[in-house]
Amino acid sequence: SQQGEEDPQALSIQEGENATMNCSYKTSINNLQWYRQNSGRGLVHLILIRSNEREKHSGRLRVTLDTSKKSSSLLITASRAADTASYFCATVLSSGSARQLTFGSGTQLTVLP
Amino acid sequence: DAGVTQSPTHLIKTRGQQVTLRCSPKSGHDTVSWYQQALGQGPQFIFQYYEEEERQRGNFPDRFSGHQFPNYSSELNVNALLLGDSALYLCASSFRDGGHTYEQYFGPGTRLTVT
Numbered sequence: 001s002q003q004g005e006e007d008p009q010a011l012s013i014q015e016g017e018n019a020t021m022n023c024s025y026k027t028s029i030n031n032l033q034w035y036r037q038n039s040g041r042g043l044v045h046l047i048l049i050r051s052n053e054r055e056k057h058s059g060r061l062r063v064t065l066d067t068s069k070k071s072s073s074l075l076i077t078a079s080r081a082a083d084t085a086s087y088f089c090a091t092v093l094s095s096g097s098a099r100q101l102t103f104g105s106g107t108q109l110t111v112l113p
Numbered sequence: 114d115a116g117v118t119q120s121p122t123h124l125i126k127t128r129g130q131q132v133t134l135r136c137s138p139k140s141g142h143d144t145v146s147w148y149q150q151a152l153g154q155g156p157q158f159i160f161q162y163y164e165e166e167e168r169q170r171g172n173f174p175d176r177f178s179g180h181q182f183p184n185y186s187s188e189l190n191v192n193a194l195l196l197g198d199s200a201l202y203l204c205a206s207s208f209r210d211g212g213h214t215y216e217q218y219f220g221p222g223t224r225l226t227v228t
Contacts, residue, residue: 035219040152040201040222041221041222042117042219042220042221042222043156043203045216045218048216088156090155099146099161099169099207099209100146101146101158101205101217102158103156104155105153105154105155
């Protein structure tokens, strides 16, 4: 079963606009990560936010984490056509030594030129 | 520095056959995880190998097995293939340093089609 669920499932915006994707999860986590996948290829790690962090930035990416609501959001500012991809959130649980990633079902982002 | 590599890129098999997929981790990494990604879905964790042993396993049947070699590379074996095994198989490597770094680096995947 998948721990995280992304919302929306699909998002279409114009180049230059901002894109916001949300992720909800069910159990306590050690950290939450966001990945990008282009056309069924391998996943590219974007950003990791730990459970004791609330916000993190990396270039045009901004991630927030609300552990009380068990949710996270990924904001991509000033989007470009090259940002067109599927975006997944993945959680690492806080219990035990497991380091497996549990992925959501993803958001398909299309940036129109 | 080569990243995670996987072979083959694509594979077509018939129901009932067996398949072996291969993965070489990123230089300096000692842990390999395997994921299955069905079309339109997020990746699902199959298992993780460290020090040549399976350390963690997801909800997959025993038809799925693996191996890790002394050079940290890994194989995923699937026996008695079913149509439902058609998917993109992703390998991810990481460094198990006892700290709190859980960043995993993914390979490009192997696309398996079962007919």
